Amino acid sequence: xxxxPYVDSNGxxxxxxxxxxxxxxxxxxxxxxxxxxxLLPKYAGLARCGKSCRLRWVNYxxxxxxxxxxxxxxEDLVVKLHAQLGNKWSAIAxxxxxxxxxxxxxxxxxxxxxxxxxxxxxxxxxxHTADKPLTKAQTLNEEKSSAVTLSExxxxxxxxxxxxxxxxxxxxLSFDTNSSSGSATESQVDFWAxxxxxxxxxxxxxxxxxxxxxxxxxxxxxxxxxxxxxxxxFQWNADDDLSIMSPNFWGGSFVSYTSNxxxxxxxxSLQEMGGFYDPFFEVxxxxxx
DNA sequence: AATGTTTTCAACCGCACAGGA
DNA sequence: ATCCTGTGCGGTTGAAAACAT
Numbered sequence: 001x002x003x004x005p006y007v008d009s010n011g012x013x014x015x016x017x018x019x020x021x022x023x024x025x026x027x028x029x030x031x032x033x034x035x036x037x038x039l040l041p042k043y044a045g046l047a048r049c050g051k052s053c054r055l056r057w058v059n060y061x062x063x064x065x066x067x068x069x070x071x072x073x074x075e076d077l078v079v080k081l082h083a084q085l086g087n088k089w090s091a092i093a094x095x096x097x098x099x100x101x102x103x104x105x106x107x108x109x110x111x112x113x114x115x116x117x118x119x120x121x122x123x124x125x126x127x128h129t130a131d132k133p134l135t136k137a138q139t140l141n142e143e144k145s146s147a148v149t150l151s152e153x154x155x156x157x158x159x160x161x162x163x164x165x166x167x168x169x170x171x172x173l174s175f176d177t178n179s180s181s182g183s184a185t186e187s188q189v190d191f192w193a194x195x196x197x198x199x200x201x202x203x204x205x206x207x208x209x210x211x212x213x214x215x216x217x218x219x220x221x222x223x224x225x226x227x228x229x230x231x232x233x234f235q236w237n238a239d240d241d242l243s244i245m246s247p248n249f250w251g252g253s254f255v256s257y258t259s260n261x262x263x264x265x266x267x268x269s270l271q272e273m274g275g276f277y278d279p280f281f282e283v284x285x286x287x288x289x
Numbered sequence: 290a291a292t293g294t295t296t297t298c299a300a301c302c303g304c305a306c307a308g309g310a
Numbered sequence: 311a312t313c314c315t316g317t318g319c320g321g322t323t324g325a326a327a328a329c330a331t
Contacts, residue, residue, distance in 0.1 A: 002299050003324065014301075016325095038316065054317075055300065090319060105320070106298050 013047045017056055021046055025053055026061050059100045066098030070107055078104055079112065 003015040013021075028044035034057065037050035046053060059065065070078070074096055081092040089101035089108075096104065 002326075003301080016299075036316080050316080051302090051318095052300075058318095059299075087320065101319070102299075109321095110297055 007047075011047065012049050012052075014052065017060075021048070022056070022061060025056060029057055029061070055102075059102045064098055065100060067103075070099075070111075074099065075107075075111075078107065082108060082112075 005013060005015040005018065007013055017025075024044050024046055028040065032043075034040055034054065037054045040046075040050055041048045041053050044053070048056075077096060078092060081095055085091050087105075089105045093099050093101040093104050
């Protein structure tokens with residue numbers, strides 16, 4: 001599953017490593033260490049660039065590198081850490097002895113994300129990651145694209161076009177930006193748009209119950225519409241095939257669903273909907289009474 | 290068995306950052 | 311303060327392997 005070996009225009013070998021190259025690199029690093037990756041290939045007798053050598057050593061040859069399938073514990077940890085750290089693969093790898101950032105990254109893209117694609121959240125919306133702050137222009141662009149995605153996803157009619165959704169966003173959302181660091185604070189933001197919620201009152205305790213799939217979709221659509229002026233944040237929990245998503249999303253209503261994995265129809269019950277935590281600004285917004 | 294499609298994952302690439310000159 | 315170099319990180323690629331038709 002690797003590019004076949006070839007020599008580039010600079011005379012450097014690229015592509016798959018041969019056993020002979022592996023042995024040379026392993027022997028050299030174990031004896032002399034990697035004091036300078038750029039010069040190392042010259043002294044080790046390899047026609048490779050330093051970066052290629054480093055990558056091969058770190059991801060494959062380094063003693064202790066664990067290969068093979070991830071255990072359930074490792075998978076859970078990756079999901080949990082990704083929820084906390086985002087795409088900080090090296091930071092995640094630091095918590096999984098023997099696993100490299102590259103392997104975890106591959107694992108995430110090929111297993112976790114594929115799994116999500118097969119079991120998408122009803123109104124999953126791409127939102128901001130907590131990785132880095134966005135400029136105002138970027139934020140507006142993303143808001144617009146989120147709104148478009150939502151309206152496309154939900155087949156909203158003209159009255160809920162992307163422009164009107166954005167206007168709603170701009171007029172109702174405000175964030176407590178004073179808490180950009182430290183612990184989360186609370187701010188009261190009337191982010192809710194009852195006009196989009198219809199007559200469903202989600203604020204009453206105990207009003208949520210397990211719903212058949214079709215009914216869930218109806219409720220989901222209502223709540224999605226209600227939160228579509230921001231992004232939606234979902235937290236999925238299940239024994240095996242759904243994972244936590246919320247920390248990578250910001251804005252919108254915080255909704256927690258639990259998948260009933262015992263049911264073949266995958267019942268999803270709404271557990272709580274009282275506000276949302278914005279990991280970007282580290283602020284908890286809750287619905288005004 | 291042959292062919293097409295999807296999945297996997299090692300390796301590449303470009304960028305950012307740190308440290309030294 | 312600026313430039314240069316080395317290193318590390320995250321996103322992406324692409325061919326082999328696995329799977330489906």
